[in-house]
Amino acid sequence: MRQRGKWILVSLLLVGLLIAVWGGYKAMTQSLHPKKPLIIYIPKSIDPSIEFWVVMQQGVMTAAKEFGADIRIMGAETEVDVEGQIRILDEAIATKPDAIMLAASDYIKLVPAATKVVNAGIPLIMVDSDVQGDLSRSFIATDNYEAGRKSARLLKEHVNPDEKIAIVSYIQGTGTSLDREKGVRDELEASGFTNINHTIFSDGQVQKSYEMTRDLLLKQPEIRGIVALNEPSTVGAGKAILNLGLQSKVSLIGFDNSNSEIRLIDRDVIQATVIQRPFNMGYLAVKTAVSVIKGQKVDKVLDTGSKVITKYNMYTNENQKLLFPFEDELPEK
Structure with a gap:
């Protein structure tokens, strides 16, 4: 009986040791490869024929790669589908992401859904188009x-x-x-x-x-x-x-x-x-969202600026970069 008791004690010690080693391994792995924060991006439209939203998405994905974020894009087919965007925002809340980036299709009608985001404890970053009231942690857009x-x-x-x-x-x-x-x-x-x-x-x-x-x-x-x-x-x-x-x-x-x-x-x-500068908007929205998730202080409003293009200045090097933005043309902020 004594021999059997020793073996049971040794087995329990080994199991405890294995659990401790596995826990330490998991902790070390997570510290070396931390889980990426999930950010849901909801533009006004996912229509690929509207270049503004296509370019903004390029900025979003560039920043996601740089700042280590997992981006999920959810959007209505058309900008006029306000009710569709409200339903999508409700679905996004149910997913419990680390942050939501929203370009609101309506200044007033999106307020209740945006309020739900805030009440759920999810950081809300508004990009391009805001909603009424002071609901977002930051608003990134053109003036x-x-x-x-x-x-x-x-x-x-x-x-x-x-x-x-x-x-x-x-x-x-x-x-x-x-x-x-x-x-x-x-x-x-x-x-x-x-x-x-x-x-x-x-x-x-x-x-x-x-x-x-x-x-x-x-x-x-x-x-x-x-x-x-x-x-x-x-x-x-x-x-x-x-x-x-x-x-x-x-x-x-x-x-x-x-x-x-x-x-x-x-x-x-x-x-x-x-x-406008939609690439910069998308890039800065993700950068801001990641900063908020980390508990860092962010600017309440970021004006990404606008510029006049005419036939006489559109071929300058500077304006060509704005007209045809590339991933290596990153915003300064």
């Missing part, structure tokens, strides 16, 4: 109000104060469209430009922008200037002007950049476009 004023200042170089102006926006109710339109109207009205049409909305679709702008120009041939507030709206408005042969009569100021916009600038259909 859209100032960018709207910038586009209006460009239009004033081509249109007289008494001439009629149209605004082609995209999604009614999204924070970026509200800020840009307000910037455009404030700048024009402050300079005595009061003959401004009611804004038309393209729903972020090139074809709808084309049809609505063409119809508007046929019904109101006195229009002499158009400000279009995002990439699809700009491309559609440009195609309408080109189709009607009005490029010498109607001046167009656009937003964002794409190959289609560059071609329209080259053909003198677009006089200028105000471009």
Whole structure:
């Protein structure tokens, strides 16, 4: 019996030793290869034809590789699908990620879902488009109000104060469209430009922008200037002007950049476009999210800036990098 008791004691000691060794091995492995934080990125749209979101995703994935984050992309097919984005955000919360990065499709309607993120204890990083209220840990975006004023200042170089102006926006109710339109109207009205049409909305679709702008120009041939507030709206408005042969009569100021916009600038259909830095937005959003997860202090707002591109400056080395961003062109912050 004594011999048997010794063997039992030795066996228990060996089992304890093995457990201790295994625990130490796991701890050492985790310290050498820590688990990557899971960040869910929810853009307004995953439509691959909209270059703005494609470039932002490049920035997201570049930063994820650099800062050691696991990125899961969840998004609606179109920017106008606000209810779809709300459902996706609810699904993201249920996943219990380490952080969520959101480009809100609607400034007001996304507030309840964004509040759920905060109440669940998940850090919320807003990118490109915010929601009402102080819900996010950080907001990374263009100063859209100032960018709207910038586009209006460009239009004033081509249109007289008494001439009629149209605004082609995209999604009614999204924070970026509200800020840009307000910037455009404030700048024009402050300079005595009061003959401004009611804004038309393209729903972020090139074809709808084309049809609505063409119809508007046929019904109101006195229009002499158009400000279009995002990439699809700009491309559609440009195609309408080109189709009607009005490029010498109607001046167009656009937003964002794409190959289609560059071609329209080259053909003198677009006089200028105000471009953002979507690569930087995506990169800085991930960098900020990782910092928040680590408990580090981050900036409440990061303005990624905007720049004017015309036919006369788009071929400079600096602007080529902005028009065609690459992974090695990383933001300074």
